[in-house]
């Protein structure tokens with residue numbers, strides 16, 4: 269069975285997503301942006317199921333310890349080096365395919381949506397993965413210094429949706445920082 273895969277990320281104009289293991293705008297907090305992340309990733313469409321979040325080891329450790337694991341979600345951490353899940357994580361997988369296999373086997377009955385939540389290499393893998401994918405992008409309209417980046421979104425492979433249920437369309441602003449929510453969907457390769 270192939271499940272729709274989702275990724276969610278907030279990016280600076282140069283596609284920067286992180287700096288020194290934190291968000292680029294740290295210590296500024298974008299609380300409503302974070303609420304959007306939580307609403308999208310933690311709300312299953314099927315009652316009684318939970319969504320899965322898949323993340324790289326550095327993204328896991330970028331989450332404040334008190335917020336780990338991300339609640340109401342099954343947290344899978346990817347690492348080639350770790351031999352056991354980091355404290356608090358629900359599952360460890362050695363690569364992206366193994367994580368998806370885990371979702372479709374052991375976790376299949378209780379899982380609804382799959383969300384990739386970072387970092388760079390996982391976004392890249394998701395964007396190149398076969399099947400239908402959606403990218404939930406927050407365009408932060410202010411540049412901060414970044415050392416970690418989102419790969420370019422190819423408009424041959426993804427189209428920007430005019431709107432998406434539950435995702436505000438209008439310009440957002442918090443702490444003097446403007447941003448906009450966008451949703452991209454993979455173009456069905458059979459239709460090209």
Ligand SMILES: NC(=O)c1ccc[n+]([C@@H]2O[C@H](COP(=O)([O-])OP(=O)(O)OC[C@H]3O[C@@H](n4cnc5c(N)ncnc54)[C@H](OP(=O)(O)O)[C@@H]3O)[C@@H](O)[C@H]2O)c1
Pocket residue numbers: 276277278279284285286287288289290291323324325326327328330346347348349350361362363364385386387388389390393416
């Ligand atoms: N703006 C946003 O929305 C957003 C979202 C997420 C993260 N971030 C930021 O991005 C930064 C972290 O991202 P990052 O790209 O540097 O690191 P990352 O992808 O979170 O973590 C990298 C580590 O994860 C493991 N890993 C990644 N892909 C793997 C794969 N396919 N198979 C097996 N293991 C895999 C490896 O761990 P081992 O070394 O243990 O093998 C790798 O060294 C932080 O600054 C964070 O704040 C921002």
